Amino acid sequence: MRSWWKNVWPPLVAVIFFLLVWQLLTSLFHIEQWILPAPSDIARETAAASGGLWEHVWATLKLTVFGFAIGTAIGLIIALILHLIPFLKQALYPLLILSQNIPTIALAPLLMIWFGFGLLPKIIVITLVCFFPVAVAALGGLKQTDPVMMNYMRMIGAGKGQIFAKLELPHALPSIFSGIKIAATYSVMGAIIAEWLGADKGIGYYMMLQKSGYRTDRMFVAIMIIVVLSLLMFGLIALLEKWFVRWKPKQG
Amino acid sequence: MNKENTPALEIVSVSKSFKEKRRTLPVLSDISLTVGQGEFVSIIGPSGSGKSTLLHVIGGLTRPDAGTVRMNGAEVTGQQGHISYMPQQPALFPWRTIEDNVLLAQEVHGPVSREAREEARHWLAKVGLAGFEKAHPHTLSGGMQQRAAFLRALLSPQELMCLDEPFSALDALTRSDMQRWLLDIWEENRRSVLFITHNIEEALLLSSRIYVFSSRPATVLHAIDVPFPRPRREEVTEAPEFLQLKRQLSEWMREEQRKMQAAHQGGSRQ
Numbered sequence: 396m397r398s399w400w401k402n403v404w405p406p407l408v409a410v411i412f413f414l415l416v417w418q419l420l421t422s423l424f425h426i427e428q429w430i431l432p433a434p435s436d437i438a439r440e441t442a443a444a445s446g447g448l449w450e451h452v453w454a455t456l457k458l459t460v461f462g463f464a465i466g467t468a469i470g471l472i473i474a475l476i477l478h479l480i481p482f483l484k485q486a487l488y489p490l491l492i493l494s495q496n497i498p499t500i501a502l503a504p505l506l507m508i509w510f511g512f513g514l515l516p517k518i519i520v521i522t523l524v525c526f527f528p529v530a531v532a533a534l535g536g537l538k539q540t541d542p543v544m545m546n547y548m549r550m551i552g553a554g555k556g557q558i559f560a561k562l563e564l565p566h567a568l569p570s571i572f573s574g575i576k577i578a579a580t581y582s583v584m585g586a587i588i589a590e591w592l593g594a595d596k597g598i599g600y601y602m603m604l605q606k607s608g609y610r611t612d613r614m615f616v617a618i619m620i621i622v623v624l625s626l627l628m629f630g631l632i633a634l635l636e637k638w639f640v641r642w643k644p645k646q647g
Numbered sequence: 648m649n650k651e652n653t654p655a656l657e658i659v660s661v662s663k664s665f666k667e668k669r670r671t672l673p674v675l676s677d678i679s680l681t682v683g684q685g686e687f688v689s690i691i692g693p694s695g696s697g698k699s700t701l702l703h704v705i706g707g708l709t710r711p712d713a714g715t716v717r718m719n720g721a722e723v724t725g726q727q728g729h730i731s732y733m734p735q736q737p738a739l740f741p742w743r744t745i746e747d748n749v750l751l752a753q754e755v756h757g758p759v760s761r762e763a764r765e766e767a768r769h770w771l772a773k774v775g776l777a778g779f780e781k782a783h784p785h786t787l788s789g790g791m792q793q794r795a796a797f798l799r800a801l802l803s804p805q806e807l808m809c810l811d812e813p814f815s816a817l818d819a820l821t822r823s824d825m826q827r828w829l830l831d832i833w834e835e836n837r838r839s840v841l842f843i844t845h846n847i848e849e850a851l852l853l854s855s856r857i858y859v860f861s862s863r864p865a866t867v868l869h870a871i872d873v874p875f876p877r878p879r880r881e882e883v884t885e886a887p888e889f890l891q892l893k894r895q896l897s898e899w900m901r902e903e904q905r906k907m908q909a910a911h912q913g914g915s916r917q
């Protein structure tokens with residue numbers, strides 16, 4: 396508990412300091428609320444709006460988790476296939492990298508045209524932002540297997556499947572998890588973008604609504620919720636990682 | 648052919664060089680050696696001469712450029728899975744507990760029975776690792792890891808054990824304990840063993856035959872039979888005949904060392 400506190404207090408102090416400066420500046424320079432609301436305004440608005448917000452938060456969370464699960468699964472499957480078939484990896488890996496140069500924001504409207512306003516195009520958007528970090532991290536981890544352990548497995552006659560299950564996969568787990576952690580934070584962003592483009596609920600939808608009313612304070616409420624959701628997803632995966640790679644020696 | 652007379656391992660004229668960029672590095676040159684059924688055979692040779700490479704050839708990890716590897720009469724050159732192996736670095740899997748590490752080789756060859764697990768625990772206690780069954784390798788000292796890696800080889804289902812400097816990370820006292828202990832279990836079970844070491848006394852104490860390797864490229868300089876009767880006790884290390892052999896081997900090793908240094912200096916002067 397003490398060491399936990401030791402890690403947490405410096406960023407906490409930094410955040411509080413940042414909020415204080417923000418609060419001071421807005422009142423010092425008399426900045427209009429519709430341009431930049433003070434933290435206290437945002438807090439007040441959050442409290443006032445909280446009843447109606449839950450529905451949106453819940454919708455976004457559901458979409459995020461659903462899309463994240465599918466995106467991560469696809470990323471892992473791609474990594475697996477490319478790892479097991481070196482020729483495919485050679486052929487497709489550059490395309491994989493290339494796919495990331497297409498901005499999701501630009502692609503999303505197209506997806507809406509092709510697939511309408513249902514769940515499918517939204518899931519595709521989230522999948523597009525999630526699969527890549529997972530696939531790349533998993534491929535990297537699977538490639539960097541310890542050569543001494545690999546030699547040992549071969550010498551005692553382990554087959555390809557056994558080498559994968561008993562050596563390559565567990566060896567790659569830490570690296571796979573760092574990819575999944577990135578995907579977890581991206582997934583919230585993906586969900587928001589998807590909701591901007593066509594939804595009848597969700598934080599993204601709420602943002603669009605407030606934008607048209609110049610409710611900057613409520614936009615900030617939405618941003619805060621997005622940050623919290625991202626942190627939540629990240630924390631969840633970090634916890635899972637801690638359990639799955641509990642064998643790893645602690646650094647430092 | 649009856650099994651008694653076919654050697655457990657027969658290496659015939661094995662040569663191997665590594666090709667790096669434009670250079671070729673000859674490592675093994677026409678090596679022939681034999682490990683009879685239930686025989687304990689050691690290889691000693693200077694560092695970098697190619698001893699580990701020879702084990703890789705035997706285990707099918709590296710294909711020799713020429714020559715054959717035979718086990719129990721059948722050719723197995725380039726085939727994997729025929730030996731129980733202890734690599735020079737322990738290569739324990741960090742995500743497995745010590746107990747699961749020790750059982751890895753068995754696991755690769757089929758499901759691990761309850762009895763096998765019991766036996767593993769029993770052996771762990773015997774090598775001074777009681778209480779570490781559920782520990783992960785990084786919490787163990789280098790010597791403890793080596794003992795775990797040794798057990799993993801000992802509990803492997805394959806008959807022929809190939810041990811690459813199994814006791815090199817142990818302090819002198821633990822080392823001599825482990826030697827005595829290995830001697831005891833070997834004399835009980837009589838598995839065929841090919842044992843690599845730098846330690847002359849260790850080789851003499853344990854082996855029935857010792858092959859002395861030259862520096863790189865390795866050739867078999869001498870093959871000597873160690874005549875002391877079994878079961879051996881540690882007192883044998885004080886016998887005049889033992890000391891005589893030890894002196895002889897040290898002399899050969901020193902000569903190799905000198906040759907290697909001379910070659911090195913000759914090379915660096917150019």
Ligand SMILES: Nc1ncnc2c1ncn2[C@@H]1O[C@H](COP(=O)(O)OP(=O)(O)OP(=O)(O)O)[C@@H](O)[C@H]1O
Nearest residue numbers: 665672674693694695696697698699700701735863
């Ligand atoms: N895969 C490889 N590619 C290129 N060179 C190699 C390879 N493996 C070993 N060598 C070279 O072969 C030589 C013999 O190495 P090896 O590990 O067999 O020596 P060794 O007798 O086991 O030495 P030591 O007693 O120090 O363990 C060394 O010069 C090494 O650099």
Ligand SMILES: [Mg+2]
Nearest residue numbers: 698699735811
């Ligand atoms: Mg070696």
